[in-house]
Amino acid sequence: MKHLLTSGGISNPSIEQALVDLLGKPIAEASALIVATGMYPFPGGSGMARDAITGAASSPLAGLGWKSLGVLELTALPTLRDEAWVPDVQETDALLVYGGDVLYLVHWMRESGLAELLLTLKDSVYVGVSAGSIAVTPYNCDAEFDLEFVPEDSDMGRDAERALGHVDVALYPHLGNPEMPDTTLENIGRWADRIPVPVYAIDDDTALRVENGKIDVISEGTWKLFPA
Template sequence: MKFLLTSSGIHNPSISAALVDLLGKPVAESTALFVPTGVLPFANGGEMAWKALNGPLCRLGWKSLGMLELTALPTIREENWLPAVRAADALLVWGGDVLYLTYWLRRSGLADLLPTLTDTVYVGVSAGSIAVTPYNCDAEFDKQFVPDGHDMAEGADRALGLVDFTLYPHLNHPDMEDTTLANIEQWAATVPVPTYAIDDDTALKVVDSTVEVISEGDWKLLNP
């Protein structure tokens, strides 16, 4: 699988060009499935999902666009959703709650399927990007949304580990106190893999484990 891991989506010409390069063809000739699952645990999750579906990432001019809701997949016959996933040129995985998203990526079966989709571009946004790394930098925040008595919080600090580095998005975002470089450096010192701190104008392009930083903003690589 090829990855375009973003902090806040396709925000500038450089990231847009990286997407086209990974697709190997224009967006207008490409098909995509949008995954809104990560926002569902929030009080206004339904509204946030609707806004995301009507937002810039879904309005890039795709040849076709469908929705893939992970929480529904365990109750749907595999032959009714798997062909669409295999046929899609891109999976657009929205942000939100990393813990909830990774839980449903695993439970839906999509996490096991992703490594087999060698020609598919995984486009992550915020939590959607963190989910494919080994560690969840939002674990403490995410725990507050776990229903009482649910086992979802077990291993909250671990994500899928489909890439060999982790990522901390929204570097120096004015509305997010925890995204200062000092705070990110403190967290990065607790994990045994490299951490990319990236702002909303930066993305990581990953092909065959090779990482290329695509940026018109600020970023920093923090080694363990």
């Protein structure tokens, strides 16, 4: 599967062109499914999920003018027969995985079977935003924050620092965001010192394009690579 891992969505022309290149056709000719499940653990999460799905969110994703756009709700998938949803994922051009709670998102990607299904897709494009990007890396930089939202008596917090590992690098989004004090280079560097894979710190105008094991940085902003 091809990956476009963003911090703030399709936020500038360079990232949009990278998406078009991965799709192999204009966005207006491509189909997409959006996953907003990661928003639910937060207060007001239902409204934030609505904004992501309708294209009203600040991170451009659903409102890019797709030929068709469907909603893939991960929490519903374990109650469905595979034939009700698997063909939709297999046939879509792009899977748009919005942000939110990495731990919750990874949990439901595994529980639903989507995580395993993604490994079988070759031509589809996985587009992540923030938590949606972190989810396919090996490590969750938001683990400490996400644990605050785990329900009591739930084992969801087990191995909170691990994500799916579908790509071979770790990601720390929202670099330098003044509303997120943990996104300074100093703080990210301390976290990266504990991680045995390369860590990319990226701001909202930067993305990673990952295809056939090759990683390209697409940026009109600021980023830094911390070697393993």
